[in-house]
Structures are given as structure tokens and as C-alpha cells.
Amino acid sequence: MKISIIDYGLGNLRSVYGAIERIGGEVSITNDISELKQSDKLILPGVGAFADGMESLKKLGLIEPLKELIIEQKKPIFAICLGFQLLAKESSEFGAHKGLGFIDAIVRKINRNDKQIIIPHVGWNDMIKVQDSYLWKEIPKDTLFYYVHSYHVVCNNKRIIIGKCHYGIDFISAIEDKNIVATQFHPEKSQYFGLQVLKNFIEKK
Amino acid sequence: MITVLTINDGVLFRTRDFIPDYRYTINFVDSWSVDEIIILDITRGKDNSKEKFYKVVEDFSANCFVPLSVGGGVTSLDDFSKLLNIGADKIVINTEAYENPELITQAAEKYGSQCVVVSIDAKITENDIYKVFTNFGSKMRSLEPQSWAKKAQDYGAGEIMITSIDKDGTLEGYDNKLNSLISNVVTIPVLVSGGAGKWQDFVDGIKIGKGSAVCTTNIYHFTESSILNAKKYMKNKNIEVRI
Numbered sequence: 192m193k194i195s196i197i198d199y200g201l202g203n204l205r206s207v208y209g210a211i212e213r214i215g216g217e218v219s220i221t222n223d224i225s226e227l228k229q230s231d232k233l234i235l236p237g238v239g240a241f242a243d244g245m246e247s248l249k250k251l252g253l254i255e256p257l258k259e260l261i262i263e264q265k266k267p268i269f270a271i272c273l274g275f276q277l278l279a280k281e282s283s284e285f286g287a288h289k290g291l292g293f294i295d296a297i298v299r300k301i302n303r304n305d306k307q308i309i310i311p312h313v314g315w316n317d318m319i320k321v322q323d324s325y326l327w328k329e330i331p332k333d334t335l336f337y338y339v340h341s342y343h344v345v346c347n348n349k350r351i352i353i354g355k356c357h358y359g360i361d362f363i364s365a366i367e368d369k370n371i372v373a374t375q376f377h378p379e380k381s382q383y384f385g386l387q388v389l390k391n392f393i394e395k396k
Numbered sequence: 397m398i399t400v401l402t403i404n405d406g407v408l409f410r411t412r413d414f415i416p417d418y419r420y421t422i423n424f425v426d427s428w429s430v431d432e433i434i435i436l437d438i439t440r441g442k443d444n445s446k447e448k449f450y451k452v453v454e455d456f457s458a459n460c461f462v463p464l465s466v467g468g469g470v471t472s473l474d475d476f477s478k479l480l481n482i483g484a485d486k487i488v489i490n491t492e493a494y495e496n497p498e499l500i501t502q503a504a505e506k507y508g509s510q511c512v513v514v515s516i517d518a519k520i521t522e523n524d525i526y527k528v529f530t531n532f533g534s535k536m537r538s539l540e541p542q543s544w545a546k547k548a549q550d551y552g553a554g555e556i557m558i559t560s561i562d563k564d565g566t567l568e569g570y571d572n573k574l575n576s577l578i579s580n581v582v583t584i585p586v587l588v589s590g591g592a593g594k595w596q597d598f599v600d601g602i603k604i605g606k607g608s609a610v611c612t613t614n615i616y617h618f619t620e621s622s623i624l625n626a627k628k629y630m631k632n633k634n635i636e637v638r639i
Contacts, residue, residue, distance in 0.1 A: 201507070205483030209458035238485060239507045273508075285505065309585050309608065311510035311554050315431055315638040335638045337431075337463055339485065339510045341554075380463045380485065 192393060194218045195230035199247045201239040201273065210379040214390045224256045232393065233266060237273030238339065241282040241298060244273055245290065254291065261293055265370040269392045275366075275373035276344055284342050294368055296346040301359060308359035311341040316356050318376060324353040324367045328391045334384045336364070336376035343375060397598065397627060397637065398432040398587060400613045403468070405439045406448025429624040431638055433460060434488065434557070434611065437468030440532065450482055457483020465513055476503050480511070488557060490515040491530040494537060494544065497551045504552030513587075514548040516541050518574055519561040526574055533561050542577040549582045556582055557611070560590040564613075567593025575605030587611055595629040602635050
């Protein structure tokens with residue numbers, strides 16, 4: 192099993208790499224298109240601003256190849272945090288920006304109606320399973336995961352939502368849409384159960 | 397609960413005569429119930445120490461699957477980029493943020509504000525007025541910490557880490573007067589640091605200091621189970637913690 196972590200200059204690649212290595216996958220960090228093509232599964236990590244992420248994918252000439260690999264060839268991909276958001280059609284972070292559009296969703300700022308709510312949402316919080324998924328294998332109820340974000344994904348297609356979290360509002364914590372899985376939390380930063388989620392992705396037949 | 401590790405010239409710096417070996421610490425931190433780690437480079441005036449520090453950060457990020465904030469001597473977007481690339485999740489800036497607050501904005505725009513932790517060291521001065529100190533606490537600045545915290549938030553900081561120079565290392569408990577001065581003026585998370593010595597201090601840091609998280613630096617006071625026990629203690633006092 193060959194896993195490629197897509198390197199587009201944003202994000203905590205090292206810890207994702209370390210996590211996959213710990214689980215026992217053959218892993219590389221790359222933005223080389225032929226290497227991405229040869230891998231069995233992809234990971235799109237990410238921390239940072241939406242516009243920079245898209246700009247960087249564009250500069251590296253990755254948008255079309257990713258579309259081909261993920262949408263046409265249905266290669267399994269796990270998108271994390273900003274990676275998850277980039278899959279959406281558009282975001283309102285620092286102005287309106289177009290996303291990859293691989294899932295029927297948009298990105299919005301966490302609405303701070305409640306004055307007690309601190310933005311960004313940083314820390315350990317719930318992941319409430321709303322649907323069964325292979326990602327949740329051996330994940331107990333009420334497991335906490337680590338979140339760091341100011342924006343969240345709003346899905347038009349509710350059927351792909353597999354996990355939710357509450358922070359001021361209910362927001363989507365995880366989705367599964369055919370070959371695409373994505374989490375707003377950072378599995379690579381969520382200790383034991385975070386690694387289990389990544390393991391479930393890697394071991395999925 | 398955040399564990400703060402200070403690194404001097406590439407090795408974990410402790411104030412007692414321990415044999416400095418950061419691998420020992422990695423193994424400990426990974427198995428503890430720690431929620432987050434902050435690694436600070438406190439090396440002064442050594443040119444080649446950066447590379448050693450980067451190596452420490454890389455080792456931590458490859459072995460600890462919890463959030464990692466890194467700081468110490470960060471002065472540019474290049475430093476942000478370098479540290480994020482080797483596994484940091486958030487970057488802690490102190491002196492440079494004070495002198496060049498535009499860096500906060502630039503980093504927030506480039507990496508997201510959640511990535512930018514502005515660390516403020518403060519000390520009580522004449523007439524019981526707190527002042528910001530930069531340059532490893534050696535240089536008194538004109539602003540009071542609460543004004544600087546508010547300003548840092550306006551520039552785009554995602555978190556404030558407040559350290560009481562007076563309390564740091566004393567184990568007497570946090571300076572919660574200082575902490576609440578900060579948490580009352582900002583809406584971003586406040587990490588309180590400096591002085592924790594017993595479990596009730598963590599509770600007080602959250603309840604009285606109104607911190608979002610509590611930091612502990614003197615890791616050698618804790619064995620594997622005591623972080624967990626500290627958290628259980630906090631939970632019993634109705635504080636939401638991850639057990």
C-alpha cells in the first residue's frame with residue numbers, strides 16, 4: 192500500500208507523515224504528479240488560509256491532475272482540515288474564493304452569535320457519529336479529537352455527513368462521499384484514536 | 397493541559413541537574429495524557445543552535461501525535477514556514493511581534509490566525525502596574541499586557557500565551573490577576589503560564605484566571621499518572637478536560 196501526502200506548501204506534513212509511518216504504511220510527501228498517480232491512496236493535509244491553499248495547488252499544476260485522480264479514477268483520498276475545506280466549491284475566508292469543488296459544499300466562518308464562543312476553535316472537542324462509516328471502526332462513542340479552525344464546511348448533500356461537532360453551532364466534523372473521506376479535526380494530532388481513524392482509511396479494501 | 401518544554405542549544409533545559417536528554421522526554425510526553433506541547437527555543441547568542449533546535453522539533457513532531465506549538469527567536473515569515481514544514485502546528489512569537497506587529501497580520505493571512513500564538517511576558521512594576529517585557533524578559537516595554545494583548549488580537553493573533561515573570565518557576569500558582577486582565581479584554585483563547593505547582597492551581601487558572609488552557613513547565617514534577625490525575629481533579633471541579 193503506497194500512500195502519498197500531497198505537498199502544496201501548507202500544513203503539518205511532518206506529523207501526518209509520522210502518523211502514517213507509525214501505523215505502518217509506505218508513505219511519501221510529494222507534489223510530483225506521476226508519483227501521485229502511482230500511489231494507492233492520497234492524503235490532502237492542510238493548515239492555513241483557503242486562498243493560499245488554492246493558489247498553491249494552482250501554481251503546482253495540481254488542480255486538473257487531482258480532479259482526474261479523485262473524481263474520474265476514484266482514487267481514495269483523506270482530506271484533513273484545510274484539505275477538507277479545499278474540496279468544497281467555494282469559501283468566504285478573506286474574500287470569496289473558488290475551491291476544488293469535489294464535494295457539494297461551501298466553507299463559512301464559524302458564526303459567533305454566542306459571545307462566549309472563542310474563534311478560532313482550538314482544542315479537543317467531540318466527534319458525534321451521525322452515520323456509520325468505515326472510518327469509525329474501533330472508535331468509541333464520545334471520543335474527543337483535536338480541532339484548529341475558524342471556518343467550517345457546510346454540505347448541501349447531507350447524506351455524506353458522518354460526524355458532527357458542536358461549538359457555538361453544529362458543524363460538520365467528518366464526511367464520507369464515495370472515495371473521499373475528510374475530517375475537520377486533525378487525526379494526526381488526536382493521539383491514539385486519531386491514528387486509529389487514519390489506520391481505518393489505510394486498511395480499507 | 398499544555399506541557400511547555402524549553403530547549404537550550406538543542407537539549408531540553410531544566411533548572412535542576414538532570415542529564416539533558418530530550419528523547420527521554422519524547423517518550424514520556426507521548427504516553428502522558430498531555431493535550432498539547434509547546435516547545436520554546438531559549439538559546440541565547442549561539443549561531444549554530446537553530447539547526448539543533450529544528451532537529452528537536454522534527455523528532456517531536458514525528459513521535460508525538462498531539463498539537464505542537466513552536467517558538468523562540470521567530471522573526472520572519474521564513475521562520476514560520478521553516479517551523480511549519482518540520483511539523484509545528486502553531487508558531488509562538490514574542491519580541492518580534494511586539495516590535496513588528498505587522499508580522500502577526502502577515503502570518504495570519506498566510507497561515508490562518510489559528511497558527512499565530514502571541515506570547516506575552518509580563519511583570520509587576522511600580523505602583524502595581526503590569527508591563528510587557530520582551531527579549532527573554534529583559535526589556536521593559538511601554539505597553540501594559542492587557543493593551544498589548546488586545547492589540548495583538550486586532551492584528552490577527554489566534555491565541556495569547558501569558559506568562560507571569562514574577563510567578564514563573566515559583567510553583568506558587570499562576571498570577572490570576574494578570575491572567576484575568578488579559579482574558580477580560582480578548583475573545584481569542586488565552587493560555588496561562590508561569591507558576592503552577594499543584595493541581596488546584598490548574599483549576600484556579602481556568603476558573604479565576606479565566607484561561608482557556610493551563611500550561612505547565614516543570615515537567616519533572618510529574619510522573620506518568622499525575623497528569624491524568626491532575627486532569628481528573630480538574631474534572632471533579634467541573635472543568636471540561638479530556639481524560
